[in-house]
Amino acid sequence: MVDEMDFLAVTQSCKFAKEHALENGPIERELIGLVRKLTLAHDLATAHELKDMEKEISKEVDNAIAKVTENPILKSFGVERKVVRTILP
Numbered sequence: 001m002v003d004e005m006d007f008l009a010v011t012q013s014c015k016f017a018k019e020h021a022l023e024n025g026p027i028e029r030e031l032i033g034l035v036r037k038l039t040l041a042h043d044l045a046t047a048h049e050l051k052d053m054e055k056e057i058s059k060e061v062d063n064a065i066a067k068v069t070e071n072p073i074l075k076s077f078g079v080e081r082k083v084v085r086t087i088l089p
Contacts, residue, residue, distance in 0.1 A: 002013045020027060039045050045053075069075070 002009050004010060017027060036050060039050065040047060
C-alpha cells in the first residue's frame with residue numbers, strides 16, 4: 001500500500017511497477033492468479049465455475065473490443081482489433 005500523499009513513496013512505487021512490468025509483465029496478472037487461488041482455497045467457487053466466469057468475461061471483452069473497433073472515428077486512425085486485444089486482458 002502506498003500513501004498517495006507521499007511523493008517519494010509514489011515515485012518509488014511507480015518506478016518499481018514499471019521495472020516489474022517490463023521484466024515480468026503486468027502486475028494485474030499476478031493479482032488475478034492470487035484471487036483465483038484464494039477463491040479456490042476458501043471454497044468460494046469451483047475451478048469449473050471460475051473457468052465459466054473467465055469465458056463469459058472474455059466474451060464481454062471481445063464484444064467491447066468489437067464495438068470500439070467499429071467506431072468510425074477509431075477506424076479513421078487505423079485502430080485494429082488485434083491491437084486493442086493485446087492491450088486488454
